[in-house]
């Protein structure tokens with residue numbers, strides 16, 4: 104009883120200790136016996152017999168009666184005076200009986216093992232709050248959890264001890280908590296479970312409870328503001344700039360704030376912006392984590408939406424902090440370890456502000472400098488070193504105010520200080536109803552524009568955005584006719600009223616709205632109301648990029664990031680690297696795949712040499728709780744390098760070299776050692792370099808690499824069709840780079856064709872001691888030209904024989920009258936295949952026994968044709984009956 108009195112004094116004096124807050128529970132005076140009993144005697148007994156019963160506090164207390172004449176209890180709970188165990192406390196019932204939404208729970212003194220539970224039923228708009236003051240013989244903490252007994256606050260609906268062991272369990276042998284240990288529960292009916300699992304003599308606890316209103320302004324009514332729960336997660340939240348307008352409109356905190364947070368949790372708070380210029384300011388007004396537990400209890404902030412994005416900050420022992428970073432995505436992660444005594448911490452609370460900062464001084468953050476090769480620049484430089492010009496009407500923009508492109512800007516993709524990509528925003532300049540932005544590239548450029556956000560208010564297309572090929576000026580007169588004329592030619596036209604926000608309400612970026620010009624110049628034209636509306640400005644923002652098709656390949660207009668290099672049209676040597684046009688990837692936060700296709704001409708090969716490579720990361724599969732899933736490892740062998748990972752490849756950053764037919768020639772991922780570079784692949788068919796970032800975000804941008812390509816004139820496969828009766832094909836020796844990881848990929852197809860009947864002998868020999876899987880030569884029947892593909896080359900039919908290098912020398916005698924055969928060579932190996940292939944024919948000119956066998960090419964070339972007859976011939980030398988058209992000469 105004396106302990107309880109001491110507790111009351113403390114509760115009265117300090118409702119807020121340091122950073123932990125709790126509901127003050129205080130009734131009449133400071134020298135009471137307990138919360139509801141004024142004094143243990145001196146008042147009339149309920150039956151009217153004498154004056155030696157307890158005096159109750161004036162408000163909400165009722166005498167216990169015969170079971171405990173010296174005590175009072177809260178009205179509605181007086182039947183539990185002597186044994187407050189296994190009871191339900193309903194907020195509404197309690198309020199009607201005692202007028203209070205708080206009270207005390209004093210357990211009976213129990214002998215372990217035993218248990219009591221208390222169901223706390225809050226009303227709508229209430230949290231369950233527990234303030235623990237005393238534990239006697241209630242287990243102990245063994246360094247990671249409570250053993251022997253505990254007090255636990257949990258969800259009444261949950262099955263006890265099911266699922267993870269991440270329960271809020273408190274224990275102690277003989278503990279007084281001043282200030283109290285504070286716990287909040289926000290999932291409706293909660294259960295306070297008092298459980299002793301070992302033998303004890305006297306186990307007991309004392310706590311206060313409160314059904315705390317969520318509208319309580321003392322901090323105890325905390326509930327998150329402005330965010331939305333991410334479904335199917337434990338405690339993850341999304342906060343978007345659009346829902347956080349106004350100071351204090353977005354607030355977040357650790358679970359159970361301002362009480363103790365549950366153990367072994369990981370809560371993620373994603374902050375997402377819709378505008379390029381928005382910065383996120385996180386004001387941690389309080390951080391209170393257990394001392395010396397920074398390895399398990401901490402906060403991290405990352406530049407991106409993925410847990411593997413670069414770390415910006417890590418917080419643990421700080422008491423407060425302010426962090427400010429640009430978007431588009433930031434991920435705050437809160438981690439908790441075991442619940443450690445003396446339970447004197449409560450996590451964090453933070454306010455979120457989204458700051459629009461269009462005008463920044465200092466180096467331009469949104470403009471990438473021109474990176475054209477010098478040779479391409481020399482004839483373009485014209486002494487004008489300003490890449491962004493502004494017409495005289497507005498002098499707000501210049502190339503050195505951060506390069507923000509607004510109305511009236513002309514952006515040049517070339518020259519000294521030329522700009523290859525950047526953002527534009529009509530709000531970056533003074534209001535004008537007609538707004539043009541000119542994008543001027545070099546002769547080999549195309550221009551890409553992607554729209555992020557816009558708001559067009561005037562109906563019937565009176566407000567609109569048009570994106571046009573070439574350069575166009577605003578014409579003052581004849582506006583209407585001009586508009587329609589332009590409208591017909593626009594690559595993209597958006598009519599008001601129309602609104603686009605870069606993200607949907609769940610925080611996902613919308614599908615890109617982008618165009619690519621055919622020519623090197625482009626005009627963005629915006630028409631809107633003559634004056635700006637205060638509450639709802641008409642604007643458009645987005646990004647642009649110049650793409651030099653001469654050096655960077657031909658753009659695939661429908662793809663986000665794909666270009667093609669043709670052997671006959673592209674420079675014979677060049678480089679490729681991670682995409683530099685990152686501004687137009689601002690609204691990508693998933694996998695980014697960029698492909699460069701290389702298409703050699705028929706007498707060319709292409710060599711790709713990966714020269715430099717940054718460390719590549721693995722993303723976590725979404726929804727997975729486990730971290731460190733092993734990542735991805737590169738293994739190189741005779742048949743190229745391969746990516747080895749337990750999860751699908753798209754979870755891992757990687758570079759892959761893929762042949763036109765889909766064969767993976769090499770794949771690099773993980774922490775590929777620089778010592779193993781360069782990796783070189785030389786291919787005699789088309790080749791695709793795939794650069795894949797598992798989780799791209801604008802801030803982290805993916806890994807860097809550099810590769811060189813060259814188209815080589817080497818007709819390795821040579822002449823494709825031979826009509827001579829004998830001949831020889833030998834391998835050619837190409838120069839090698841000498842790199843350890845140099846691989847050759849060859850696919851050659853030759854057709855030996857004859858229009859007279861013959862017995863064909865083919866000798867193949869090689870001195871190389873290589874396995875069949877490195878390279879092999881196969882002999883096939885001819886199956887007739889295919890509808891697609893390059894004529895005869897694609898016509899291999901049934902397999903007849905396979906030659907491998909270890910056979911050294913072999914002569915194949917082909918079936919009589921198999922006049923046309925297809926020979927294929929396939930190689931994927933560190934060494935180029937070296938072989939000699941010879942053939943000869945025995946021609947029997949006077950064969951009168953069977954019908955003649957046909958030639959593959961049906962085109963008539965013989966001059967001695969008198970007439971042609973179509974015959975259906977059963978060709979018996981095939982394993983099955985084939986129907987063929989035949990030409991006979993009589």
Ligand SMILES: *[C@@H]1O[C@H](CO)[C@@H](O)[C@H](O)[C@H]1NC(C)=O
Pocket residue numbers: 188189213217218219220
């Ligand atoms: C309270 O209820 C539980 C479960 O019904 C029971 O095991 C326990 O013995 C009860 N406690 C007391 C003190 O009667």
Ligand SMILES: *[C@@H]1O[C@H](CO)[C@@H](O)[C@H](O)[C@H]1NC(C)=O
Pocket residue numbers: 245246247248249250
């Ligand atoms: C503490 O107790 C738990 C549960 O009994 C047990 O799993 C754990 O290993 C114990 N830890 C230590 C450090 O003894």
Ligand SMILES: *[C@@H]1O[C@H](CO)[C@@H](O)[C@H](O)[C@H]1NC(C)=O
Pocket residue numbers: 543544546573574622623624
């Ligand atoms: C692009 O504009 C510039 C400047 O007006 C002009 O010299 C050039 O010819 C234009 N290019 C194309 C392809 O129209």
Ligand SMILES: *[C@@H]1O[C@H](CO)[C@@H](O)[C@H](O)[C@H]1NC(C)=O
Pocket residue numbers: 704705706816817818
């Ligand atoms: C390769 O073929 C192209 C056209 O098909 C031809 O112009 C060129 O001379 C050829 N090169 C060699 C080395 O044969």
Ligand SMILES: *[C@@H]1O[C@H](CO)[C@@H](O)[C@H](O)[C@H]1NC(C)=O
Pocket residue numbers: 836838839937
């Ligand atoms: C091919 O070149 C390699 C080295 O470049 C040489 O060792 C080899 O003998 C050459 N083979 C032929 C058949 O010329």
Ligand SMILES: *[C@@H]1O[C@H](CO)[C@@H](O)[C@H](O)[C@H]1NC(C)=O
Pocket residue numbers: 875876877878879905929930931932
């Ligand atoms: C023939 O060589 C190719 C390329 O190295 C290989 O993929 C294929 O498996 C080989 N075929 C046989 C039958 O070994």
Ligand SMILES: *[C@@H]1O[C@H](CO)[C@@H](O)[C@H](O)[C@H]1NC(C)=O
Pocket residue numbers: 866868912913914
């Ligand atoms: C391969 O064998 C044939 C006959 O068996 C012979 O004529 C030819 O010279 C041999 N070729 C090589 C390269 O050994």
